[in-house]
Amino acid sequence: MIDLKGKRVLVIGERDGVNGPAIEACVKSAGAEILYAETLCFV
Amino acid sequence: MTFPAITAVANVLAHAPGLVRYGSKPLRDAAHAPATLEAIAARLRPYEDAVAYGPNQAFIGNLEPEALASLPRPWFDALDRGASSAGAFGDLISEGELLGLLKLCDRARLVHLDADTLSDAAARLAKRGIVTPAEMEALTPADGPAIDALCRGGEAIPLFLDGRTVGAIARGHEEDEALTANVLLENLAGKATGVLALRRLLTMVEGRVAPGDVDFVLAGSEEAVGDRYQRGGGNLAKAIAESAGLTGATGFDVKAFCASTLYAVFNAAALVQAGVFSRVAVVAGGSLAKLGMKYRAHVAKRMPILEDVLAGIAILVEHPRPGDPVIRLDAVGLHTIATGSAQQAIVEALVVKPLAKAGYRLSDVDRYATEMHNPEVTEPSGSGDVPRGNYRLIAALGAMRGEIPRDGINDFIARHGMPGYAPTQGHIASAVCYLAHALRAMRAGTMRRALFMAKGSLFLGRMTDASDGVSFLLERQGGNP
Numbered sequence: 001m002i003d004l005k006g007k008r009v010l011v012i013g014e015r016d017g018v019n020g021p022a023i024e025a026c027v028k029s030a031g032a033e034i035l036y037a038e039t040l041c042f043v
Numbered sequence: 044m045t046f047p048a049i050t051a052v053a054n055v056l057a058h059a060p061g062l063v064r065y066g067s068k069p070l071r072d073a074a075h076a077p078a079t080l081e082a083i084a085a086r087l088r089p090y091e092d093a094v095a096y097g098p099n100q101a102f103i104g105n106l107e108p109e110a111l112a113s114l115p116r117p118w119f120d121a122l123d124r125g126a127s128s129a130g131a132f133g134d135l136i137s138e139g140e141l142l143g144l145l146k147l148c149d150r151a152r153l154v155h156l157d158a159d160t161l162s163d164a165a166a167r168l169a170k171r172g173i174v175t176p177a178e179m180e181a182l183t184p185a186d187g188p189a190i191d192a193l194c195r196g197g198e199a200i201p202l203f204l205d206g207r208t209v210g211a212i213a214r215g216h217e218e219d220e221a222l223t224a225n226v227l228l229e230n231l232a233g234k235a236t237g238v239l240a241l242r243r244l245l246t247m248v249e250g251r252v253a254p255g256d257v258d259f260v261l262a263g264s265e266e267a268v269g270d271r272y273q274r275g276g277g278n279l280a281k282a283i284a285e286s287a288g289l290t291g292a293t294g295f296d297v298k299a300f301c302a303s304t305l306y307a308v309f310n311a312a313a314l315v316q317a318g319v320f321s322r323v324a325v326v327a328g329g330s331l332a333k334l335g336m337k338y339r340a341h342v343a344k345r346m347p348i349l350e351d352v353l354a355g356i357a358i359l360v361e362h363p364r365p366g367d368p369v370i371r372l373d374a375v376g377l378h379t380i381a382t383g384s385a386q387q388a389i390v391e392a393l394v395v396k397p398l399a400k401a402g403y404r405l406s407d408v409d410r411y412a413t414e415m416h417n418p419e420v421t422e423p424s425g426s427g428d429v430p431r432g433n434y435r436l437i438a439a440l441g442a443m444r445g446e447i448p449r450d451g452i453n454d455f456i457a458r459h460g461m462p463g464y465a466p467t468q469g470h471i472a473s474a475v476c477y478l479a480h481a482l483r484a485m486r487a488g489t490m491r492r493a494l495f496m497a498k499g500s501l502f503l504g505r506m507t508d509a510s511d512g513v514s515f516l517l518e519r520q521g522g523n524p
Contacts, residue, residue, distance in 0.1 A: 015498065015500050015510070016414065016427075016429050016432050016433060016498075017427070017432065018386070019384050019386070019510065020384075020502075020508070021383070021384040021385075021508055022384060022385050022386070037508075039384075039500070039502050039508070039510075041301075041500035041503055042421065042424070042426035042429075043301075043414065043416045043421060043426065043429055043467050043469060043472065
């Protein structure tokens with residue numbers, strides 16, 4: 001378990017898995033600061 | 044209420060190992076590390092292996108996708124040497140034939156092919172019924188020294204066959220970055236494979252529908268045709284229609300990343316339903332940029348580079364005749380802006396909502412066609428089994444809704460899903476590649492309905508963070524319940 005409060009986070013999500021905005025929302029709710037967020041598509 | 048029908052679908056492939064080096068990823072890597080090209084050349088597979096490859100046989104209709112589940116992995120080692128390049132849904136043409144088609148489709152006189160390659164392609168394509176001898180004889184071959192001079196001078200890039208330079212494609216302008224030889228090759232590859240699919244479609248309805256009877260063409264490919272002032276100017280639809288002899292048609296392109304072709308299909312149906320046109324063809328050519336997209340993983344795993352084929356598809360949408368499956372325009376699934384990006388919300392928008400509109404539950408759909416990418420292509424690079432991932436999402440949502448028992452997810456996937464079999468040609472792998480199979484099954488009476496769901500990664504273009512997607516139900520007439 002990682003405590004994300006106060007951490008700075010780079011978010012890389014995946015289109016067919018967990019996408020960037022979803023990860024961003026979770027990480028933000030845990031008190032982290034989002035520096036960068038992107039969703040990738042591998043197909 | 045009656046809805047427009049899908050009356051014919053052509054699925055085609057073109058083997059293109061010599062063009063893998065011009066795919067986006069190989070091209071970028073080779074610019075920094077020329078040894079990349081040797082590594083790629085060592086892992087390219089011959090035409091016979093591409094024909095004998097199960098997923099390709101499934102794509103062109105000689106094998107049901109479901110049959111792949113019982114084929115031992117890796118599929119590239121389970122080749123069927125008796126397999127034919129003539130599929131029930133269309134052909135898997137050789138690279139020589141593809142080069143001939145590039146020449147035939149080139150109205151700007153930028154493609155140069157040597158005489159042997161051109162005459163061999165003409166004979167093979169004519170034998171398949173794709174071209175007439177007369178139209179191929181009207182093409183002028185180039186000689187070897189002229190081809191070499193064009194390439195040496197930087198005006199053109201070489202075209203290869205079995206490792207030899209047999210032709211070249213020249214740039215369209217000295218300065219225009221939208222008309223470089225590489226861009227034009229990408230666009231022309233999309234056009235040529237679209238023409239291959241549309242011409243094959245016309246042979247399927249020959250005697251009932253003449254080329255001049257098609258009113259309109261919608262194209263949903265991945266290229267960006269244009270010039271420096273309008274890079275994505277478009278209307279490859281009309282260019283393809285012209286090369287397929289649809290003299291009574293015009294058309295336009297639908298652009299929505301990998302969801303383009305599925306958007307085009309339901310828009311074609313809407314145009315027929317509205318009475319604007321009686322007969323609309325949807326067409327999509329292949330994506331050269333995606334050749335060799337995951338070559339690094341394939342080379343590292345010492346397996347064949349499987350992204351060595353361009354795909355094409357053509358779909359005819361008309362008023363229904365007895366036996367034709369219809370597109371349920373009253374139950375189109377759309378990813379609206381308010382839907383958001385959460386996977387649960389996306390699946391609800393594209394699966395649950397359209398089914399609810401039609402009065403169905405998840406288990407009322409015989410087959411779900413989603414992102415049907417061949418897992419053997421994607422797994423080596425860590426991208427996973429994309430269709431299985433999508434099936435799990437659908438089944439998990441069904442479990443949350445109480446439609447599927449929580450321990451019944453795998454059973455649901457086995458009953459309503461199928462293995463991925465499409466080459467990673469995004470817009471074609473995105474569900475539409477299963478239309479031909481569904482049409483065949485519904486005509487045979489072995490399937491009532493299928494749901495087609497495509498996703499579009501429009502966030503890749505940096506104009507939005509939003510996702511996208513579209514879905515529709517294809518249903519046998521009188522398919523209720």
